Amino acid sequence: MNSSSFASRTHRYQLANGITLLVLENHSNPTISLSGYLRAGEFFNPPDKDSLAGVTSSMLNKGTARRSKLEIAEELESAGARIGFSSNNFTTSIGGQSLSRDLPLVISTLAEQLREPAFPTEELDKMKQRFIASIKEDQDDTRSRAYERMSQLIFPLGNPFYRLPAETILSQLEKITADDVREFYQLHYGTEGMLLVLVGDVAPDETRVLIEKHLGDWYGAPKKAIDLPETPLQTEAKRELVPMKDKPNCDVIIGHASRLRRSNPDYLAATMANNALGQSTLSSRLGLKVRDEMGLTYGISSGFRSGIGDGPFTIGVTVAPQNIDPAIDTTLEIVNDFIANGITEQELKDEQSSVIGSFKIGLATNAGMAGQIVSAELFELGVDYLDNFPSLIAALTKSEIDEAIRKYIHPEVATTVIAGTME
């Protein structure tokens, strides 16, 4: 076990083409975990092609100029190695895992997939079918339906947190062509602002040589700025139902625009406030009352979707139809009391030790460390954030948290959506 700081143990390499490479050694197991991103997320979708970023990232492992999807998969699967791509609101994530001896295979394959994707039409057709099926499955899920509707009621069309109706997404998806995918790739995939993090049984300098060899002379598209206006808070409360068949369990979502981004100086105070209110079904205020004491639900929790953008603040509760009103009323009572009286000193102390403990536990695995380093980089906090985080949490005061509660939690203008089979 190494007790020196993450900042001092993490090797940082800045490649000439803009790739940032961070390497952290952990030789306890002969494995590596790869994580990272390119700046090619859903934010960059053209207005009439909502799924294009997602389709493009999913097509990266469907064949290259040199090899078919199957040839590549055969090689990776034979080594028990994995490379994956997925799109988020603002980035396209890269993930991977392999035995340390297979690192060269992972890096050369990753480079081949990023630099020479073929986007074959027949693979695109199959991919679109999978997207369609997954959208249909979501349409069958009460929570997704409630969340989708809430997002439409509180965010303007075009905002990355606004979810288009499924029919619209499906009809746009049908029209996406291989040329659209190629165009998106050419416009948005590039090394400027790209991050790769490797944690595990690796040698830092050798890793740099490997990355330089396979990706050092790739440039691609230049990095594009993300300019996103803040979504204002709603001005009145709303309530809507999404009726569905054969769903004995309903999902309720109560939400509003949060105006909270990771870059806000009171971000940690706001998330700490949420921890006390509703982060855990088993031990936060909402769960202790609505689940533990009243037995109205299996799950209730709240949270901010904050990152580069200001997503919603939501409270979600899963409930039988006859318990919808008691669950909502009790939830609002608890939230209002929390706003009026703030966090207690005891809650603050408990949440501080909880967050610090849970941070330590999260850093117990290669993937956990890689994930934290990726977040720290994405939000421009620096790797030393991993070392400073416990003291930042310990320094938070009741007045800072109470102020964040009043600033970011507004049930009086929240939108409530209920999805399920209601009698």
Next chain:
Amino acid sequence: MFTKITDYEGIAEYKLDANNMKVLLVPRRAAPVAAFMVVYRVGSRNEAVGHTGATHLLEHMLFKGTPTYNKQNGTQIAAVLQKQGAVFNADTWFDRTRYYEMLPSDQLELAVHLEADRMRNSFIADSDRQSEMTVVRNELDRGENEPSRILDERLWAMAFREHPYHHPTIGWRSDVEGIPTERLKEFYDVYYHPNNATAIVVGDFDDQAALDLIAKHFGKISASPQPIPPMYTTEPKQEGEIRFKLRRAGQLGLVEIGWRIPHARHEDTAALTLLDHVLSAGVTSRLYQALVETQLAVDEQAQSNQFVDAGLFTIDVTLRPSVEHAAAEQAVLDVVEKLKTEDVSDKELQKAKNLILTQMIYVRDSPFGVISAIGEAEASAGWRSFIDLPKAIETVTAADICRVANEYFIEDNRTVGWFIPKEEVEEVFEQEEL
């Protein structure tokens, strides 16, 4: 205090002399965290009609407190664990109930104390049972929302008529609603004893210090006053294919097929485990190629579900919209038939083996991965299978795969279920009514 039973590939087994509790220690000092788990050898396998779901409801009740850990004095179980940032929970399955905590290693004693305390001192109060019953009923409703879950529960209920794998772990709704608190207490008093449990510690700890903690907190608990009652119901041989259809609102059709297979300690477990990988691990797998690549399905999964008693090898298929159930089912059966007549290639076999063996190495990245895998092994075939099964898998040959395919994948031994979405018909009806 302890009798050392064995040291096997980095896992030390002890017996706590005071009460015969089994203890497994797996030191792993990669990070300053420790995981603790207590596995009880009781699950829905130990239930019958009238008290189905009792084990699961009891598991919920074990979070409701003891004289030491309770809400009244500010030491509620979830709260004290949450305060340490612990990852913790409990769950119930056919053969076992497990309680676990992963926490900073200097807090290991909290987990050990808490688990020892609730092993015999839980309140199990009637008022708590009433509120927790509605929580579980909501959990049950949520499951009923998911077509794949309902189909799977029906499949097991059809494939097992007499054996308790027939009923879902969450229980039948009316049993969950009606079970008296006294019956839950009876369950607790029959099965929650150190001699019916295995305690496992994985992570950053010193062996002697961990043993001292376990002795301090579990050592004062006596073994069960009566022997733990055995479950003796066996399922007779299946004599012919079973088929059923389930029609409900939904979006995508599903097909699930289950073949009866032997218990986890059986020598064919290695071949069956390898076979599920040959069939469905990765895009090069046989089912992916036959179903997803051909656009009959959007997803497929094969799984060798092995338990203390005979289980099921299941194949699940999520149909692509507009594909007929019969077409997808036939494609699955064609894949399975081919396994009976043609050997899988050496390359294919080696690939499946590599996938399993690398997976075993990845598991070791996390203390929770290790404790979870050892706990599941312990609950079915015994903890040594965590080490021995991968070794057995390495020796499986193409002939073994062909043999088990011929032995188990036969028509008389299978149950087939179709989930048929009826969404479109109903929507038209609703519009007319409005």
